[in-house]
Each structure stands twice: as C-alpha cells, then as structure tokens.
Amino acid sequence: MRIKDNVAARLRELGAELRRDVSLAEQTSLGIGGTTDELLLGHYDSIPAVMRLLADEKIAHRFLGGGTNVLVADGDLPWIVLHLPHAQPGMRVEGNAAYVDASADLGGMVTFCAKHDLGGMEGLIGVPGSVGGALRMNAGAYGTQIGPHVREVELYRAATGKMETLRGSDIRFDYRHTSFAPDDVMLRVKLELPSKPFKEVLAGIRVCNEKRRSSQPLNQKSAGCIFKNPTGGSAGRMIDELGLKGHRVGDAMVSDRHANFFVNTGQARCSDMLQLMDEVRERVRRAYGIELETEVIVWQN
Ligand SMILES: Cc1cc2nc3c(=O)[nH]c(=O)nc-3n(C[C@H](O)[C@H](O)[C@H](O)COP(=O)(O)OP(=O)(O)OC[C@H]3O[C@@H](n4cnc5c(N)ncnc54)[C@H](O)[C@@H]3O)c2cc1C
Numbered sequence: 001m002r003i004k005d006n007v008a009a010r011l012r013e014l015g016a017e018l019r020r021d022v023s024l025a026e027q028t029s030l031g032i033g034g035t036t037d038e039l040l041l042g043h044y045d046s047i048p049a050v051m052r053l054l055a056d057e058k059i060a061h062r063f064l065g066g067g068t069n070v071l072v073a074d075g076d077l078p079w080i081v082l083h084l085p086h087a088q089p090g091m092r093v094e095g096n097a098a099y100v101d102a103s104a105d106l107g108g109m110v111t112f113c114a115k116h117d118l119g120g121m122e123g124l125i126g127v128p129g130s131v132g133g134a135l136r137m138n139a140g141a142y143g144t145q146i147g148p149h150v151r152e153v154e155l156y157r158a159a160t161g162k163m164e165t166l167r168g169s170d171i172r173f174d175y176r177h178t179s180f181a182p183d184d185v186m187l188r189v190k191l192e193l194p195s196k197p198f199k200e201v202l203a204g205i206r207v208c209n210e211k212r213r214s215s216q217p218l219n220q221k222s223a224g225c226i227f228k229n230p231t232g233g234s235a236g237r238m239i240d241e242l243g244l245k246g247h248r249v250g251d252a253m254v255s256d257r258h259a260n261f262f263v264n265t266g267q268a269r270c271s272d273m274l275q276l277m278d279e280v281r282e283r284v285r286r287a288y289g290i291e292l293e294t295e296v297i298v299w300q301n
Pocket of ligand 1: 029062063064065066067068069070084102103126127128129130131132133134135136137138139140141184185186187216218222223224225297
C-alpha cells in the first residue's frame with residue numbers, strides 16, 4: 001500500500017517518518033514478505049493524532065516489532081506497517097522495578113537488568129525481538145515467561161483513542177497469548193524482578209544460551225516454534241517422530257535440527273510456508289488426533 005503524498009505530508013508534520021516500498025522480507029526473521037510503506041512513529045505524545053489520521057484516511061495498518069514471530073504474505077501488501085521509534089529506547093531501574101520502552105531489544109533488557117542485580121528472566125535471553133512483541137506474545141522459554149513479572153503496561157488503546165496504563169493484574173497472560181486488544185500498541189512496561197547478584201544471573205544466561213545453541217537452527221531464517229505445544233505434549237517431538245525433519249515445500253523446510261522450527265532455506269514464499277504448515281498439521285492430526293495451533297502470527301492480505 002502506498003500512502004498518498006498529502007497524507008504523508010501530514011504524518012511528517014506529526015513527527016512520523018515515512019519509508020516507501022519497504023520489503024518486509026528484509027524486516028522479518030523468516031525472510032518472507034512483500035512490500036509496503038512503513039511508518040516510524042515519532043514521540044509517544046503524537047501517537048493518538050497519527051492513529052486518528054490513519055483511521056480518518058482508512059489506512060489499514062499492522063504493528064511490527066522485531067519481526068521475529070510473523071509470517072507475512074508476498075506481493076504488494078494492502079496495509080502499511082507501523083514501528084515504534086528505535087533510537088535509544090529508555091530503560092531504567094529503581095529498586096526491584098525496571099521501566100522499559102516497548103521498542104527495546106528483549107535480550108538487551110535482560111542483560112541491562114542483570115547488570116543492576118535483577119534476575120528472573122534468564123530464560124528469555126535468547127528470545128529475539130522487542131519488549132513489545134514479548135508482551136503481546138507473553139514470550140517464554142525454559143520455564144520463564146515475561147507475564148508474571150509485568151506490573152504495568154502503558155499503551156495506546158485504539159478503542160478509546162487514548163494512552164492508558166493497565167495494571168499487570170488486569171492483563172491475562174496465557175501460553176503465547178494475552179488479553180491485549182488486537183489493536184493495542186504497547187509503549188512501556190514496568191516489571192518487578194527478584195534481586196540476584198549479576199554473576200548468578202550471568203551463569204543462568206550462559207546455561208540457557210548453551211541449551212538454545214545445541215538444539216535450535218540459529219543460523220537459519222525462522223520464526224522460532226511454528227506451532228504451540230498441545231497441553232502436556234510437544235509439537236516438535238510429534239513432528240520428529242513422524243520423520244518430517246527435512247520435509248519441504250519449495251524452500252520452506254522443517255528444520256533438521258528442531259522439528260518445530262520451519263526454516264526458509266532460500267527464496268521461500270509465504271504460500272510455501274503455509275502449505276508446509278498444512279501438510280505437517282494434517283500428518284499430526286492423522287497420527288495423533290491432535291490439531292496443532294499456530295504460534296507464528298500470519299499476516300495475509
Ligand atoms: C530463533 C528464534 C527463537 C525464538 N525462540 C522463542 C522462545 O524461546 N520463546 C518465545 O516465546 N518466542 C520465541 N521466538 C519467537 C519470537 O522471538 C517472540 O514471539 C518475540 O517475543 C516476538 O517479538 P517481536 O518484537 O519480534 O514481535 P513481532 O514478530 O514483530 O510481532 C509479533 C506480534 O506482536 C505484535 N507486536 C509487536 N510489538 C508490539 C507492540 N509494541 N505493541 C503491540 N503489538 C506489538 C505484532 O503486531 C504481532 O502481532 C523465537 C523466534 C526466533 C526467530
């Protein structure tokens with residue numbers, strides 16, 4: 001989608017930066033996605049006015065964080081992507097509370113807190129992407145999830161057109177699912193973390209890094225786990241037991257290192273990845289009677 005020049009000029013006046021014809025294949029960890037205009041939001045205070053203008057002009061939009069959990073359609077996309085400003089996201093610590101901008105890198109936040117002798121999030125160290133994406137997805141790994149540490153989230157709520165602050169206890173954080181509205185834009189979070197000496201946090205971080213390196217295809221293009229684990233089971237184990245590692249559609253392939261990671265080995269298209277997901281889901285359904293639920297967020301036209 002191309003924003004009209006007169007609207008682009010008004011967006012610039014509001015401090016938003018417009019980039020034309022951006023390839024989302026270059027902005028996503030899967031390396032898949034078509035092209036569209038990209039809007040870098042300016043100062044948080046201007047966000048309600050920008051969002052109102054987009055609504056008035058009926059400009060469809062999607063919010064992109066680090067792009068590590070999305071599978072995007074190919075071709076000319078009928079919506080634009082919005083980004084929070086990336087330059088020097090704020091992070092500060094006061095006692096056991098950490099205040100972090102949603103555009104901050106999640107791993108960077110874990111190490112920043114560690115340096116202030118705050119732990120509890122070691123498991124999240126290798127989860128790529130932004131703090132905003134981690135909040136939306138309730139990112140988790142190795143027994144840790146971000147949700148239980150959240151005390152407050154400042155967000156822009158499209159339903160009211162206002163900035164709001166939600167208490168952590170009013171947000172539901174489930175397994176890779178949260179109660180945020182689909183069009184909420186997370187801006188900042190306050191976390192409460194247990195005190196832990198830096199050296200101990202670092203030791204935990206090293207263990208988690210090693211576990212990841214030994215089991216995941218980290219040098220290939222992926223979005224992490226493609227399916228959620230069913231209650232009490234492991235999607236990866238079932239796919240592996242069916243001998244599907246290495247199974248491919250075009251350049252989309254079930255990783256031969258971790259069966260729940262689907263990788264783009266070259267020029268995979270969104271349709272290749274979706275077909276691969278369908279084929280694997282069908283094989284698991286037939287063999288185990290289980291319907292696998294998609295973890296990756298699919299953005300089709
Ligand atoms: C190698 C690899 C390993 C991974 N391992 C894990 C793992 O162990 N555990 C895990 O949970 N995930 C894992 N993931 C998936 C992914 O990293 C997480 O889901 C991550 O939290 C997504 O963050 P992101 O900023 O990249 O979000 P994006 O992919 O950009 O977006 C994901 C969703 O969040 C929304 N979103 C992003 N930012 C905001 C915001 N500020 N406000 C509102 N909505 C927003 C988007 O609209 C979209 O719906 C892995 C991915 C890769 C590539």
